[in-house]
Amino acid sequence: MTTKISKWPPGTPMWVDLSIDDVESARDFYSRLFGWGYTSDDAAGGYLLAHLDGHAVAGLGPKDDAALPPSWTTFLSSDDAGATAAQVKAAGGRLLVPPFDVMDAGRMAVAADSGGAVFGIWQAGNHIGAERVNEHGSLCWNELHTRDYSAARSFYADVFGFSYHDIDGHDMVYSTCLRPKDAREVAGIQLDSALPGETPDYWLTWFASDDVAATAALAEHLGAKLLMPVSDSPFGRMAIVQGLQGEVFGLIAVAPAEN
Numbered sequence: 001m002t003t004k005i006s007k008w009p010p011g012t013p014m015w016v017d018l019s020i021d022d023v024e025s026a027r028d029f030y031s032r033l034f035g036w037g038y039t040s041d042d043a044a045g046g047y048l049l050a051h052l053d054g055h056a057v058a059g060l061g062p063k064d065d066a067a068l069p070p071s072w073t074t075f076l077s078s079d080d081a082g083a084t085a086a087q088v089k090a091a092g093g094r095l096l097v098p099p100f101d102v103m104d105a106g107r108m109a110v111a112a113d114s115g116g117a118v119f120g121i122w123q124a125g126n127h128i129g130a131e132r133v134n135e136h137g138s139l140c141w142n143e144l145h146t147r148d149y150s151a152a153r154s155f156y157a158d159v160f161g162f163s164y165h166d167i168d169g170h171d172m173v174y175s176t177c178l179r180p181k182d183a184r185e186v187a188g189i190q191l192d193s194a195l196p197g198e199t200p201d202y203w204l205t206w207f208a209s210d211d212v213a214a215t216a217a218l219a220e221h222l223g224a225k226l227l228m229p230v231s232d233s234p235f236g237r238m239a240i241v242q243g244l245q246g247e248v249f250g251l252i253a254v255a256p257a258e259n
Contacts, residue, residue: 005054008077011160011179012186013142014129015075015122016205019060019068020245024050026060027224029244033215034137034207040063055131057138060061070247073110074142074203075120075129076160081107084121084159088113091158102127114155115146116200133208136215140208140252143188146201147172152189164189170234204240206250212237215251219243 008014013194020026023046029034036050036057047061063070078084081099088095088111097110105127112118122129133139146152153175156162161180173191178184194202209215213230216239220226227248228240236253243249 004128004133008129009179010076010077010079010182011052011162011181013074013139013179013203015059015120015220016072016076016130016139016142017047017061017062017069017075017120018072018247019063019069020070020247021063021066022245023060023062025244029224030058030060032222033219036137046239051134052135052137056127057130057132070243070245071118071202072205072247072249073118073120074205075108075122077129078121078123081109081123082119085109087109087159087203088121089154093155093159099123113144113159113201114151115148117144117146117152117202118200119203134254136208136210136254138208139205141188141202141206141250143190143206144201145192145195145204147192147195148201149189152201162187202248204248206238206252208254209251210254212239212251212253215239216241219251 018026027038027048038048038050040048047059049056050058050060058118085095085099092114096112099107099109101107104125106125107123109121130139144152153164161259162177164175165178167174175189176185177187179186216226216230219241225242226239227242230239238250238252240250
């Protein structure tokens, strides 16, 4: 378990939020699945902060565009959202939402990388992002699935200064992203040759579970589907879930917290 009280270093995936059609339905689903509670602000347009024991772990909010599918968005930390947005364009990406202030919480932008994968940029103000990670029901890992592995690595190296550690074997092409501050592994990039031709690259959010089989079974009981059944991997037991409104996320095992 990690509890965070200061802003995350640049390049760290430090927040995820769900853009959804029916916020109340999603609120109930994730409350029952992960034990989340929620807070809201009347000025936030229906956006909810999900928390565990009073510490923020994720966001839920209504979609800005009804035509877009429900999805979890990964946000990467920046010390200067405007400068990072400029680097996105210089590296061949697109700005979908230019930088703007979110009250006193911070400054954000939404972008698409050179392969079309959507991600957020967050410059912390009063909201640093996830305050608890790597425990049951909280953010654990974020990885990019791409059909152009080399181009994706070049893009994120140019924008966030990532270097890479290649993960050999396991029947996949995969590397971890090392943030520039301390070379810590903070994300992954995977060559995904199974992506349909019309589907853009995407960032997959992984939530930690202290019992993946039980969490996956609960998700199914609540009406979700398993896109990848519970299975063992070199990185731990895992599953991929499609939520009630079509959003996709992963579950991966972590050791239960000691009392």
